Amino acid sequence: MQTDDRPLAVGGADARWLAFVMQLTYCLLLGSAMIRFLLRHSDENRAPWVIALAVALTALYFLGPRAGRGATPWSPVRLAAWFGGIIALWAPLVLLAPSFGWVAVPLFFTALRTLPPRAAYGLIAVLTAFVIGAQLQLSARFDIDLVVGPMALSASATALFIYMQRQAARQETLITDLVRTRRELAATERREGTLAERQRLAMEIHDTLAQGVSSQQMLLRAAQRLWEADPGKARGHVDTAVSIGEHNLSEARRFVHDLAPTDLAGGGGLAAALYTLAERESGERLSVRVHVDEAGHGPLPELPELVQSALLRIAQGALANVREHAGATTAVLTLTCLDDQVVLDVADDGRGFDAAALPEGPDGMRGHGVPAIRARLKQLGGRLTIESSPGEGTVVSAAVPLERREG
Template sequence: MERDVSGQMPESCDAEQGRPPFLLVTVVPYTLLAALVIFKVVVERSAGDDSLLIDLGLCGLAAGWMLGMFTLRPAWWERPLIMGVFFAGLVVITAILVARDPVFGLFTPAPYIYAFTILRWPWRLLGVAVVAVVAGVAQASDVPKTTALGLTIFVIIVVVNIVMMCVTAWFLQLAEQEREQRLQALAELSRTNRLLEATLAENAGLHTQLLAQAREAGVLDERQRMAREIHDTLAQGLTGIITQLQAAEQMHDVPERWHRPFEAVKTLARESLAEARRSVDALRPEPLETARLSDALTDVADRWSRLHGLAVQVTTTGTVRPMTPETEFALLRTAQEALANVAKHARATRVGVTLSYLEHEVALDVRDDGRGFEPAGLEAGTVGNGASQPPHRGGGFGLTIMRQRVEGLSGSLRIESEPGAGTGISACIPILPAGSHT
């Protein structure tokens, strides 16, 4: 298809504007040529002019040139060199026709059309000027050129044609550039809107996850508060009751008739204390209710392996020590999120989870041999574990939640990865006594 200076379809030939290029660059030139052929046949046959055959032959050459070089060769329309040869040949044929008979100046709109539609800037300006010379010569054919006045008029007519058509070409070029700028501005605006929508979606997703995290943290805090209250009040009170009853039995001889009530009170107190302790244990985070952290990690890994068909090696090193439920909960959730990211992004063949009890801290490492990513992308929020991806696809949310949870316990989260070399996530949290509260 013919193009403008930007390589795009000219506005006048844009099919989307309702002006198909075929009608302009094919129908109009052939129609002009056919009308001139009919005119020449009618006029010259009645005048008995023997040059009719030559004129008809030149008209046939023009038609064949347009047909063979342009109409039947749409693949050539986007090749500037071939189109330049086609245009030059058509101008030469037109100039010969005009030299033979000025009436063929009526055919000059055809090369004008091709100049405006297939020539690129600034060659379009030169092409229009050349056609304007041919058209001016045809228009000034009756002006005598043997006198200075006649020659001056002839030159003026040609120059006026050149100036008018070149100015027209210049303004059309400016209009096309303005249109192209508008299209580019619209495209940029559309791209900006898409980025804004993606950012809003990302923010909404992050906000949702943060709300879920806040609710989760609130529930956990409330569970821990209730556990502390039960432990510090009810359980301690029941323990004191049992201790005082035992001391009373040791200090005084309990009458025989009091033995049964004493035993009943102690039994009831012990049972209530056991219930209180079970309530405290029940308030520990899932799935730590019935297992230590290492056992809970093994259970999580086993369930993940069964779901995704990839074995996870769980290793515990160092001396197992008690820690706060908040620490256990944070490490367990970190492992779950890291494994979820491996499943979504990494395409790994090996996955390992290591729980290390160090001197002053506990460390959790989750490593895979998957695709990896460029850690620098984390600053822009463009990656998830094991994959580089745009923010609107959710990359980095899980890592953000992990980091917030770990750093909330004065810990640190490190991420090591490179494309093709797998990913390692390491969470380290200081060990506090199990009865401490952060």
């Protein structure tokens, strides 16, 4: 049972519909009572008073507060004055013509809709008492049904309205929760999208820009050391650094616009891009070779763009780790396409490390490289395998599943 002082209101279209039904009920009950009175008592002295009171009551009733969403609520004082006028007109009308007692039925709902619960319950009790008295006055003898009937009617009407109000409140709560959930979901999706984009940019920067800047730094330092002893060789290092800078600029423009890597833009596919990468990464300290394994599996098929881009970035990241951490002289990129997956192996003859001790996070032994590779493969449903031991080099194997080809 509601215990606060707010009206037991049903909002929106339901309120307007209920108000219309109650107004129609009022007109039917008042009209039938008036017809009954005029047919039986039109020649009595009280007839003018009954007609005047019925007209005044009807006018005041239809001047009451409107129902529905957007209707301006009345102040408690104004409501009290309005209901006081209703009772002041209806009570003497019932005393003069008891058949008008049933007009209390639409007044029940009006009280429940506009008054605070306690005031509405008290008013309904008063109205019910008047209805019982009117029915007993019309009856030639006492009948218990004339007492129980109006009481049952008022109790049922009140319970029905409270049920409707609670259903409307539950529906409004559900709608509010749904709207809030949708907003929270949209905010979560935006946050996830932001984090995914940050992760993408972090991986792109590590695999391209950071790798290129690292190479430029090494070349420029070498040029600085050789500038006086061997100017020609020093200028060669500077020219190579300039070339890397141009490539980095092109990569930055492309991944900002979410395009394929520069090495894939030539149209030769992943194999051609790997050869270009190997040529660019090869130098005095590191020799990079590429092997495309097509034995027994036919020519390399056209791979999805996302797979090509991811594997090329993985190769770039792996070579960056080789150059910065392995101390290797040779690295081999092996691309193998099976019926249901494509595998890229990056092997080096460097110092190696304990693969079992390699941490998962970005703050581990090899910076962002390995976590970035794992993240790329996770997006494609692939897996990463690292085989290494101290003094025996390292093999990084990235496998990406493909749709099975029909043979």
